[in-house]
Amino acid sequence: MSESEQAEDVEYTPLTEEEFKENLKQLFEAMNALAPTRNYVSQMIQLLPQERRQMRHAYPDLFEQMETQQFLNDSFGLKINEEEVSTSHRGTANEIEDIVNDIMEFFDDDDHRQTLEEYLDEEVPNPRKEWLDHRVKMAVSEPNYGEEISTVFDTMLKYGDQQNGYRLEIDRVDELSEIAQGRLLEIKRFLVSELEICRDRNERFEFTSEIMNYPDIIDQNL
Secondary structure, eight states: OOHHHHHHHOOOOOOOHHHHHHHHHHHHHHHHTTSTTTOHHHHHHHHOSEEHHHHHHHOHHHHSOHHHHHHHHHTSOEEEOSSEEEEOSSSHHHHHHHHHHHHHHHHOOHHHHHHHHHHHTSOOOOHHHHHHHHHHHHHHTOTTTHHHHHHHHHHHHHHSBGGGTTBEEHHHHHHHHOOOHHHHHHHHHIIIIISOOBOOOTTEEOBOHHHHTSTHHHHHTO
């Protein structure tokens, strides 16, 4: 049988444009359902690596039961030791992380998303921006540091070097905010290591390039 004869035997289900649009919307909804602001598993993975004590506090049912930890370590692809929880280079968790990152990259292009919105006549979410906004909200609402973090962010926006992530020396933040330097170092570690909002710069605060792609997120959460 020739290729042309085989092609003629293929039966295609009729699809109207409205049905195509509806299925496209459903596809995008399914993709966005994997975003860390909409799925707790992908959120947990995106927040790694974290100190083990922090993970036990945040997810006690997962990290205090040996059987569950064994599954997470052996089958799910997490690396769990006495100090830290992270993803292994080969494993389910790492593959999920890659998929979620690809989805956030797909929707992060403003022109691409605008073209889709015009065709579908509805808003298409930007999961990367949503995730950044969520992390900033986590920072300013954190029970131990939240109020002081809001002060630090406000001080950076007012007096920091905008061209370099609103960079501002810790000494200067101390002077302007009256937050003790030791406390500022604790806040900086939290913003760098746990939420990845700031870059790891010696003796200074500086927003990451990812945050600087959407600087309005900071101002909107103050």
